[in-house]
Amino acid sequence: MTVTETDTETADEAAEPDVCAARGLPRPRPEGQDRYTISEVASICGLSAHTLRWYERIGLMPHVDRSHTGQRRFSNRDLDWLDLVAKLRLTGMPVADMVRYAELVRAGDHTCPERHELLVETREDVLRRVAELQETLAVLNYKIDIYAAYKVPETA
Template identity: 75%
Template sequence: MTVTQTQVQTGTDTDTDAGGEAGELPADLCATADVPHPRPDGRDRYTISEVASITGLSAHTLRWYERIGLMPHIDRSHTGQRRFTNRDLDWLAFVGKLRLTGMPVADMVRYAELVRAGDHTFEERQELLRATREDVRRRIDELRGTLAVLDCKIEFYADARRASERF
């Protein structure tokens, strides 16, 4: 399964789906393969403070994500309180991975828009992710070079200390 593919659980069958219900983003199994959810589907309604606690994101950030279009439409209770689902937690886990890559927020929002637009956007989504992957690889190479310099300096000081202890 590639990063652009998703699976949505519907009843007892698993279907490949671009977006679930209207306005919803799919769960991303690539980002959350081994992360168990606190509640089973169907009883998976979380308040914004619970989601903040689970994800480590602030309530302000979660509201901002919704406002800029990075989050799908979030259901509301009869009192207007946001109610997040396991699918929302999966999406937030994926967004967290994208954040770690250094992907600009505008590109993350664009990706979310493409996901909501449907299957015909696979190619554009894939290109966005490929460009991000290349940027990550370039940064990893830079960090490896930096790590080599640090290792060299650490070894230099260890050798200098050993030499000074001999005299």
């Protein structure tokens, strides 16, 4: 299986409103660079090269550019996307749902309303999760207080 070289050399642009950089997200990313090898990306975003390839295979990545020998060359745009994916993963969103979102992005601008809806639903989900966590926190605090009494008996 030879890799067909440079069949798609420009990623379809303007499908995804470029976002991630706008929020001042702290991210050590080499500046002035726009072509990263897979291992560079792996160390930047904390995923393994295997996982990055797997993400691409399942359609969670837009088409990543390739070098003339078929090696992946990730762009800053790709890193932005991976940042978003990482955030969504933290919310517990299933990979399949993110693939769905990625498909919408690839499909073009006319899917924006749908994407909007999906993000809103996700936000609801995150809010619910935060609420759950707060509840758990209350329980945790309660129990910790109780156990504090069992701890080093500082009360004379």
